[in-house]
Amino acid sequence: MIDGKTVIFIPTYNERENVQELCGRIQALNLEVDILFLDDNSPDGTGELLDMLAGKNKNITVLHRTGKLGIGSAHQDGIQWAYQNKYKYLITMDCDFTHPPEYIPDLIKKSVEHDIVVGSRYLKEDSLKGWNILRRSLTMAGHLLTKYLLKIHQDATGAFRIYNLDKIPAHAFSIVSSKGYSFFFESLYILNLNGFSIAEIPINLPPRTYGHSKMRIKDAWHSLMFLSAIYLNALFNKEKYEVHEPFVSSGEYGCVAKDEQGWDDYWKSQKGSGGLIYDAIAAFYRKFIIKRALNHFIRKHFKKGEEVLHAGCGSGQVDTNIQDYIAVTALDISEKALSIYKRVNKGHGHLLHGSILDIKLPNASVDGVYNLGVMEHFTESEIKIILAEFHRILKPHGKIVLFWPPEFGLSVLFLKGVHCALNTALKQDVKLHPDEITRIRSKKHAEGFITAAGFKPVEYYFGPRDFFTLAVIVGAKN
Numbered sequence: 474m475i476d477g478k479t480v481i482f483i484p485t486y487n488e489r490e491n492v493q494e495l496c497g498r499i500q501a502l503n504l505e506v507d508i509l510f511l512d513d514n515s516p517d518g519t520g521e522l523l524d525m526l527a528g529k530n531k532n533i534t535v536l537h538r539t540g541k542l543g544i545g546s547a548h549q550d551g552i553q554w555a556y557q558n559k560y561k562y563l564i565t566m567d568c569d570f571t572h573p574p575e576y577i578p579d580l581i582k583k584s585v586e587h588d589i590v591v592g593s594r595y596l597k598e599d600s601l602k603g604w605n606i607l608r609r610s611l612t613m614a615g616h617l618l619t620k621y622l623l624k625i626h627q628d629a630t631g632a633f634r635i636y637n638l639d640k641i642p643a644h645a646f647s648i649v650s651s652k653g654y655s656f657f658f659e660s661l662y663i664l665n666l667n668g669f670s671i672a673e674i675p676i677n678l679p680p681r682t683y684g685h686s687k688m689r690i691k692d693a694w695h696s697l698m699f700l701s702a703i704y705l706n707a708l709f710n711k712e713k714y715e716v717h718e719p720f721v722s723s724g725e726y727g728c729v730a731k732d733e734q735g736w737d738d739y740w741k742s743q744k745g746s747g748g749l750i751y752d753a754i755a756a757f758y759r760k761f762i763i764k765r766a767l768n769h770f771i772r773k774h775f776k777k778g779e780e781v782l783h784a785g786c787g788s789g790q791v792d793t794n795i796q797d798y799i800a801v802t803a804l805d806i807s808e809k810a811l812s813i814y815k816r817v818n819k820g821h822g823h824l825l826h827g828s829i830l831d832i833k834l835p836n837a838s839v840d841g842v843y844n845l846g847v848m849e850h851f852t853e854s855e856i857k858i859i860l861a862e863f864h865r866i867l868k869p870h871g872k873i874v875l876f877w878p879p880e881f882g883l884s885v886l887f888l889k890g891v892h893c894a895l896n897t898a899l900k901q902d903v904k905l906h907p908d909e910i911t912r913i914r915s916k917k918h919a920e921g922f923i924t925a926a927g928f929k930p931v932e933y934y935f936g937p938r939d940f941f942t943l944a945v946i947v948g949a950k951n
Contacts, residue, residue, distance in 0.1 A: 477561030477639070480507045481577070482554075484547035488568040489519045496526055496533065498574045504581070506564070509554060511536040511547050545656025548632070549646060556643045563636045571678045572633040579674045580635040587672040588640040589664055592633030596675035615696065619658045622704045625665055627673050629658035630696075641669060645716045650749060654692050655699035662703060667716040695746065702749030710756035712790075717816035720808055722826035731828070734850060734907045736807035740788075751891055758884070758942075759790040763845060763876070766939040767791050771843065774872050774931070774947055775799055779840035782866065784829045784859075785847035789814035789822070796821040802839070804829065829859050834866045842867065845876040845943065846884075849909040853922075856911060860926035867950045873928060876943040879913040879935060884942045913944045923948040 481499060485492060492510070499508060510527075512520040512535065520537055527533040536554065538547075548565060555563040564580060566572040576592055583590040595616060612630065619629040645667065649660045665671060706713050772795075775781055779799050783792060786803035787810050795801065801822040803814050811824050827833050829847070842863045848856055863873050878885050913919050916933045923930060928948030935944045 478507075478559065479505070479562040479564065479581070480509050480555050480558070480560045481564040481566065482509045482511070482548070482551035483566055483568050484544060484551065485510055485512045485515060485519050485523070485568050486541055487515045487517045487519060489515070489517045489522055491568050491570065492519060492523055493526065495568055495570065495574065496530070499577070500530070502574060502577060504577065507532045507534065507560075509534050509536065509551060511538065511551055513538050513541045513547065543652035543656075544632075544654055545649070545659075546652040548656055548660075549649065549652075552636070552646050553643070556638060561637065561639050563638055564634070565636075566633050572631075573676070576633070576674065576676050580633075583672050583674055584635045584637055586670070588637045588669040589661075589671045590635045591627045591629075591661070591671065591673050592631060592676040593628035593673040594631060594676065594678050595628055596673060597677060615658070615693075615700075618697075618700055619662075622700060623658065623662045623707065625658065625661055627661065627665075627671055629661045630654070632657055633676065642716065642718075644719050645669075647719075648714055648716065650745075651699055653695055653699075655696045655746075658696075659699065659703060662707075663714045663716070666711070666714050698746035699749065702746045702753065705750060705753035706756070709753050709760065712817050713752065713756070713813075715816055717812070720811040720815050720824055720826075722808055722811075732806045734806070736805070736907065737809050739907065740807050740809040740813060754891075756788075756790060759788070762939050762942060764791045764794060766943075766945070767843075767845065767876070768794055769938065770874050770934075770945055770947070771795050771799060774874055775841050780838075781841040781843065782832075782834070782839045783822075783844065784832070784842050784863070785844045786810065786814050787845075789817045791845060792818055792822065799841075802834075804832065829862065830855060832862045832866055836865055837868045837871075838866050839871065840868055841872045841874065843874040843876075846878060848875055848877050849912050850907050852910055856922060857926065860922060860928070864927050864950055869950060871950045872931065873923070873946075873948050873950075875923075875946045875948075877913045877919065877946055878909065878942075879944045882912075882935075882942050882944070883940055885909070885912065913946075916944075919944060919946045922946075927951050 496508065510523045510533070512523055514520065514537065523535040527535045536550065551565065552563060562584060564577060572592060580590050580592065594612065615630040616628065619625045641664065645663060646660065648663050649656060651659045777798055781799045781801055783801055783803045786805045789803060792801060796818060802825055803811065803822045804825045804827055805811050806828050808826060811826060815824060848859070851859060919933060920930045923946060927950065929951050931949050932947040933944065935941065
């Protein structure tokens with residue numbers, strides 16, 4: 474018997490020959506389970522046949538999508554549906570009989586003591602007997618790579634699993650970025666990294682009963698790229714995959730912020746392998762280059778214990794070493810960015826959801842303001858408003874420290890190169906961040922902004938401390 478509401482999720486695309494028999498074999502197990510099919514507008518009429526089966530069986534539900542959107546995104550939709558409908562257990566499997574329904578009771582039995590149970594193809598000898606040499610080679614290569622690069626010892630590339638949704642928070646899956654086959658090893662990597670209990674049962678996988686495998690060489694290549702991207706993030710950006718309760722805006726100070734530049738899209742984990750590689754490089758840059766420079770200028774221009782606003786805080790990877798020196802209020806327009814900040818800084822710092830164009834803080838309430846790579850995303854007229862807000866909330870003689878990309882900075886040149894590589898060479902159509910509208914052209918240009926806003930120039934720096942990446946502009950409130 475199953476102790477909890479259970480659903481079996483089965484994504485389909487051109488499985489008309491299989492769905493009726495598969496339903497029959499699942500129903501023959503006499504388990505108290507529901508079945509959820511998700512069809513990606515199969516041209517062979519799978520969706521219509523599933524609707525007919527659902528009409529005859531109260532425990533069958535069918536979801537329809539407009540087209541083939543990826544096996545990973547199908548699983549994400551199925552998982553979220555299971556959470557929304559209050560299921561305790563979710564079983565996922567393919568529709569082609571490579572996941573024989575007769576193993577479902579073994580999955581359920583094992584799940585009593587574990588958060589995730591995986592049907593493993595590698596616990597029995599000859600479990601892939603009958604598979605062609607190409608598919609067997611791809612499967613074994615995937616297993617070895619995930620084992621040695623990501624330290625996942627379970628079968629990480631298969632879809633035959635049971636999840637205890639009472640034990641795994643829904644936002645754990647929101648970290649997964651892959652929409653394709655990489656979803657399986659990326660999700661298991663995240664669950665493994667965060668200490669969820671994972672077990673396996675041995676299964677034999679027969680060759681497909683009907684049709685052909687939907688995995689192509691192209692899919693295998695994309696999975697390899699994703700695996701490489703996750704490996705890089707595991708080295709330089711591991712906190713990206715840590716499960717943490719997301720930030721939810723409290724509406725403090727009556728703040729209702731509109732994200733008109735699309736920063737939520739920038740910070741969400743849906744960027745493809747190229748975007749993940751960029752994330753790893755950006756994390757390395759923030760942690761090992763910019764953070765060092767930030768620490769220098771913060772300690773130089775602020776006193777220990779002062780209250781300072783990080784205006785446009787983003788991920789907060791640069792802030793991890795200064796939380797014990799100054800009291801940081803982290804402000805951002807994106808709730809997703811604040812969720813990452815909360816995760817990276819382990820609850821340190823006060824989080825504030827809002828716009829730097831209209832900062833919901835009292836007049837003369839902070840000792841300082843700083844940001845990194847924010848001002849260039851605004852027009853000159855918007856920058857005047859932002860600097861006026863900084864001036865308003867600063868105490869007398871308070872300071873601003875702005876890390877602002879110049880036209881000739883290495884980060885600008887690097888990002889141009891990355892965009893060219895991703896969009897021209899790899900043809901990914903990736904936009905890594907909103908447009909940089911106003912870069913610094915000279916010291917005179919920078920000081921013109923801050924003097925017009927009522928600040929006295931204190932320091933201008935562009936040099937080797939951050940490898941000529943950002944111009945640093947420091948001003949004091951007159």
